[in-house]
Amino acid sequence: MIAYESFSILLLSFFLIVGLVLLCLGGDWLARGAASLALLLKINPVVVGLTIVSISTSMPEMITAFIAAKGGNSGLAIGNIVGSNLGNAGLILGIAALIYPITIQNRLIKQEVPLLVIVTVMFTLMSMGGFLAAGEIGRLEGLLLLAGTAGYLFFMVFQAKRSGPTENEELTEELKDPITSVAKCLSFVLIGAVFLALGAEFLVGSSVQIATRMGVSQVLIGLTLVALGTSLPELAASVAAALRKQSDIIAGNIVGSNIFNMLLIGGSVSTFYPLQVERRLFVIEFPSMVLLTLLLWFAFYTERKVTRLEGGFLVILYFVIIALSSASQMGKILPGI
Structure with missing residues (x-):
């Protein structure tokens, strides 16, 4: 174990940046x-695009x-999940729309959103305790979320096989330039997995220590710094797609990422390490996540696109939520409270 408590703030900041870089490289x-x-x-x-790529790109989060929850830092883990969802739906979608207006596919409006x-x-109710637990997302809830993950993957693959060739090409956009050697794959x-493990260790260890010294909650660090850091690959991919005017796949990737964050990541982590949820998260963060999701559904359904004006509104709304x-x-x- 690295003795982060013995490091200066400057060195902790260096480890945090190194952790973010390793997470981005490792995930990619x-x-x-x-x-x-x-x-x-x-x-x-x-099938590869909808399952293997989708799951692999969720590995940084x-x-x-996992490392945060294993170390008893549930606040950091929950903050990372909620913060990533807020960042995806607000900041990343908004920035992409500012670059090029995003057209929304009918499939997304009718099914995924x-x-x-x-x-x-469902995730919010489970976090509140609901009928199954008190103040935590326990192992039973985790298993239910994982069952939902399996159902979602089956649903996506089934729908993709029924769709036309154009839609399939969009869904496998991330599979360009595949590696042709098994050894290289x-x-x-292997290197990606090692980078992910090291990056997460550096990021969590330095973040917890910085939060402790600054007197702020681990939840806040998870909602902001860690969430944005682990979402950098999604941001880079969305900006690149917007610059190429391939905006129609951006919203789908963001919606899918948010679903995976709650079902796959929330389910996997809580199955092994039940996540304690702070009551204060229900003042701003969880209501904001539900509200932002409902706003996206309404905007997608009524206008079938996200304009530059709406993109700017989403970015501003994200920063207002983070400030609150x-x-x-x-x-x-x-x-x-």
Whole structure:
């Protein structure tokens, strides 16, 4: 174990940046290696794009949440999940729309976005305790979320196989330039996994220590710094797609990422390490996540696109939510909770 408590703030900041870089590189290399290996094994490209790539690109958030929860830092893990969802739906989608207006596919409006609303409400109720536990997302809830993950993956693959060739090409956009050597694929997977593990260790260890010294909650660090850091690959991919005017796949990737954050990451982590949920998260963060999801559903359904004006509104809304979240986590909103 690294003795982070003995490091200066400057050195902790260096470890935090190194952790973010390793997470981004590791996630990208793991996804590329795993997807290319699956194609070499003659697995359907659509299945690869919807399952292996989707899961691999969620690895930075998952490994970070696992290490945080294992170390007893549930606040950091929950903050990472909620903060990533807020960042995806607000900041990343908004920035992409500012670059180029985003067209929304009919499939997304009719199927995935309503599913995202259901999963968001379900995850929020589970976090509140609901009927199954008190103040935590326990192992039973984790298993239910994992069952939902399996159902979602089956649903996506089934729908993709029924869709036309154009839609399949969009869904496998991330599979361009696959690696053609099995040995090289395995090297990418192995190095990517090592980078993910090291990056998550550096990021969580330095973040917890910085939060402790600054007197702020681990939840706030998870909602902001860690969430944005682990979402950097999604941001880079969305900006690149917007610059290429391939905006129609951006919203789908973001919606899918948010669903995976709650079902796959929340389910996997809580199955092994039940996540304690702070009451204060229900003042700003969880209501904001539900509200932002409902706003996206309404905007997608009524206009079938996200304009530059709406993109700017989403970015501003995201920063307003983060400002309110910071004030709440520091006890300036409803201090008695």
